[in-house]
Amino acid sequence: MSAGEESGAPIIEPPIIEIAGLSKHYGPIAAVDDVDLTIRRGEFFALLGPSGCGKTTLLRMLAGLELPTGGSVRIDGQDMSMVPANRRPVNMVFQSYAVFPHMSVLDNVAYGLKVDGVARREAYRRAEEALELVKLGGYGPRRPDQLSGGQRQRVALARALVKRPKVLLLDEPLSALDAKLREQMRFELVNLQESVGITFVVVTHDQDEALSMASRIAVMDHGKVQQIAPPAELYEFPRTKFVADFIGSVNLIEGRVEASDAGLIRMTAPALQVPVEIEQETGMPVGATGWLALRPEKVDISSEPPADAGRNTVAGTVEEITYLGDVSIFHVRLTADQPLLKVTIANLDRVTRRPFTWGDSVYLSWTPTCGVVLAQ
Amino acid sequence: MATPAGPLDYTRRLWVRLMLLVVFVFLYAPIATLIAFSFNDSRRNIVWNGFTLKYYEKAMANDGLIEAFANSLTIALVSTAVSIVLGALVAVLLWRFRFPGRTGYEGAMALPIVIPEICMGVSMLAFFSRIGWPSDLIWPFNLSAIIIAHVSFSFPFVAVVVRARLEGFNRELAEAAQDLGATEWQVFRDVMIPFLRPGLVAGGMLAFTLSLDDFVITFFTSGPNTVTFPVKVYSMVRFSVTPEVNAASTVLIVVTVVMTAAALWMQHRAGVKAEEAAG
Numbered sequence: 001m002s003a004g005e006e007s008g009a010p011i012i013e014p015p016i017i018e019i020a021g022l023s024k025h026y027g028p029i030a031a032v033d034d035v036d037l038t039i040r041r042g043e044f045f046a047l048l049g050p051s052g053c054g055k056t057t058l059l060r061m062l063a064g065l066e067l068p069t070g071g072s073v074r075i076d077g078q079d080m081s082m083v084p085a086n087r088r089p090v091n092m093v094f095q096s097y098a099v100f101p102h103m104s105v106l107d108n109v110a111y112g113l114k115v116d117g118v119a120r121r122e123a124y125r126r127a128e129e130a131l132e133l134v135k136l137g138g139y140g141p142r143r144p145d146q147l148s149g150g151q152r153q154r155v156a157l158a159r160a161l162v163k164r165p166k167v168l169l170l171d172e173p174l175s176a177l178d179a180k181l182r183e184q185m186r187f188e189l190v191n192l193q194e195s196v197g198i199t200f201v202v203v204t205h206d207q208d209e210a211l212s213m214a215s216r217i218a219v220m221d222h223g224k225v226q227q228i229a230p231p232a233e234l235y236e237f238p239r240t241k242f243v244a245d246f247i248g249s250v251n252l253i254e255g256r257v258e259a260s261d262a263g264l265i266r267m268t269a270p271a272l273q274v275p276v277e278i279e280q281e282t283g284m285p286v287g288a289t290g291w292l293a294l295r296p297e298k299v300d301i302s303s304e305p306p307a308d309a310g311r312n313t314v315a316g317t318v319e320e321i322t323y324l325g326d327v328s329i330f331h332v333r334l335t336a337d338q339p340l341l342k343v344t345i346a347n348l349d350r351v352t353r354r355p356f357t358w359g360d361s362v363y364l365s366w367t368p369t370c371g372v373v374l375a376q
Numbered sequence: 377m378a379t380p381a382g383p384l385d386y387t388r389r390l391w392v393r394l395m396l397l398v399v400f401v402f403l404y405a406p407i408a409t410l411i412a413f414s415f416n417d418s419r420r421n422i423v424w425n426g427f428t429l430k431y432y433e434k435a436m437a438n439d440g441l442i443e444a445f446a447n448s449l450t451i452a453l454v455s456t457a458v459s460i461v462l463g464a465l466v467a468v469l470l471w472r473f474r475f476p477g478r479t480g481y482e483g484a485m486a487l488p489i490v491i492p493e494i495c496m497g498v499s500m501l502a503f504f505s506r507i508g509w510p511s512d513l514i515w516p517f518n519l520s521a522i523i524i525a526h527v528s529f530s531f532p533f534v535a536v537v538v539r540a541r542l543e544g545f546n547r548e549l550a551e552a553a554q555d556l557g558a559t560e561w562q563v564f565r566d567v568m569i570p571f572l573r574p575g576l577v578a579g580g581m582l583a584f585t586l587s588l589d590d591f592v593i594t595f596f597t598s599g600p601n602t603v604t605f606p607v608k609v610y611s612m613v614r615f616s617v618t619p620e621v622n623a624a625s626t627v628l629i630v631v632t633v634v635m636t637a638a639a640l641w642m643q644h645r646a647g648v649k650a651e652e653a654a655g
Contacts, residue, residue: 064555086556086557092555094552095548098549100549100566101549111553111558112557160556
């Protein structure tokens with residue numbers, strides 16, 4: 001999605017964060033490996049990946065809590081690569097919230113201002129304001145051990161925001177909350193970000209969190225950035241197998257590219273009885289190995305072959321059914337010795353009988369715009 | 377009818393109760409007798425002749441004893457202060473940094489805890505006479521040798537207590553302070569010290585009581601003008617155990633017990649707080 005840049009639209013503001021060739025090596029192990037990344041002003045940016053992918057290390061290098069072994073970090077146009085954490089215009093909300101247990105809530109929030117030499121009264125006034133902002137007005141005199149987990153997180157947010165940082169960094173901000181509160185906090189974080197207008201960079205291993213909150217997401221694996229894109233693009237147009245597999249649920253079918261022209265890729269796969277045709281812009285060399293990534297909810301399931309049968313239609317039998325409340329997942333066997341194909345169907349009606357049951361013969365079909373063929 | 381005693385109901389078995397009683401009698405009867413006879417109106421510690429406080433008055437009037445007590449308190453206060461600083465620094469060093477020989481250093485640091493006191497005393501005596509440490513300075517500098525000796529055996533206790541507390545420290549607290557703009561020193565002052573306070577207090581109490589009633593090491597490092605309370609009591613006992621000695625000892629027992637109880641209470645409170653924070 002680099003269309004905007006190619007059309008020559010003038011860049012009004014320089015990016016708030018520019019990361020170039022950034023690496024962090026611990027001995028022979030690269031936690032972060034040659035990462036390039038730009039984050040625009042006012043973005044809600046998410047670093048998403050499995051644990052150990054280097055996303056937290058990257059965040060800590062933005063905060064200055066780790067120093068890079070290679071490459072550079074520029075924040076608001078200034079090289080910050082080797083500047084320690086206490087002299088960077090960024091603040092962080094820690095995974096454990098790290099609320100100082102021996103200080104009152106108000107003292108916690110005012111701490112960052114006090115060490116900056118802000119006068120006592122002014123510091124407390126601004127701290128009260130920040131507490132209002134996170135809906136903790138009047139909680140100032142309380143001790144942290146009198147607060148719930150969610151409230152402690154708000155204290156951590158207020159404490160970081162009160163310093164008016166150029167970037168707010170959040171390390172797994174919702175992981176310590178229970179499921180209901182987590183969902184509510186997603187909205188609140190997005191609203192908060194919009195109202196304060198500060199760039200947020202959030203680290204998460206939870207794809208739902210990233211998809212629902214972020215304006216752009218960088219998916220990381222093994223210290224490298226796999227893809228940077230807005231949520232919908234990431235989901236619909238993954239660029240690598242890893243991204244397709246990590247974001248949401250997907251059927252990955254290995255095959256061979258037979259033809260690739262005019263935006264149409266034709267592929268054969270041992271798991272599928274017929275060749276598949278997929279519309280996509282990026283072509284692939286004929287004869288190359290490709291993986292068809294097919295989202296389970298984009299596959300149609302029917303007992304009779306569809307009208308335009310033949311194209312992207314395969315037959316199989318239902319082997320397993322997983323009921324999840326809102327959807328049911330049908331695991332369909334197409335060919336012996338090949339993995340089952342997952343198909344999800346929304347449970348729209350409160351039906352007691354499923355349309356299909358174990359052992360039923362079914363036809364699966366999908367349109368050429370539904371899948372993506374990936375090279376790696 | 378009472379239910380039969382369960383496998384862990386030891387306190388309901390007669391022989392266990394008897395055993396406990398015997399142990400307590402052996403442990404505390406001498407101390408109770410010592411305290412009781414400090415109020416005995418008799419020159420000898422054999423028969424009870426009536427209540428009096430005159431031996432406390434006599435002890436108060438004994439200049440040598442008061443001087444020894446002042447020496448002991450001075451030594452204990454100074455060596456405790458030094459031990460707290462030194463012990464805390466060692467603990468933070470061991471916790472914060474990785475360096476070659478760290479494990480060995482940690483072991484060597486704790487050595488004075490296990491080395492027999494008599495060996496420590498002899499080695500201190502040999503050390504101070506070998507380097508010609510001045511012993512004829514004016515008060516309180518004449519106590520310097522004893523203070524150094526006391527620091528050397530009490531700072532490991534502080535270090536061990538503080539080190540244990542540091543294990544429970546959330547490093548993100550220090551990082552959060554740094555992230556908010558605090559320098560290394562401010563992080564230490566505003567976050568680490570408040571967190572370590574219960575450990576510092578408990579370690580300090582330990583160092584104080586250890587120093588106050590130490591006899592063996594002090595005996596080897598003290599000179600004729602630097603008599604401490606335990607050494608003085610020993611010299612008085614050599615002639616006879618008078619109620620005056622009882623009175624003086626009672627005072628020392630009370631001071632030590634109060635200090636230890638305070639240290640235990642501090643640690644208990646820190647533990648409760650840590651549990652609350654975790655839960």
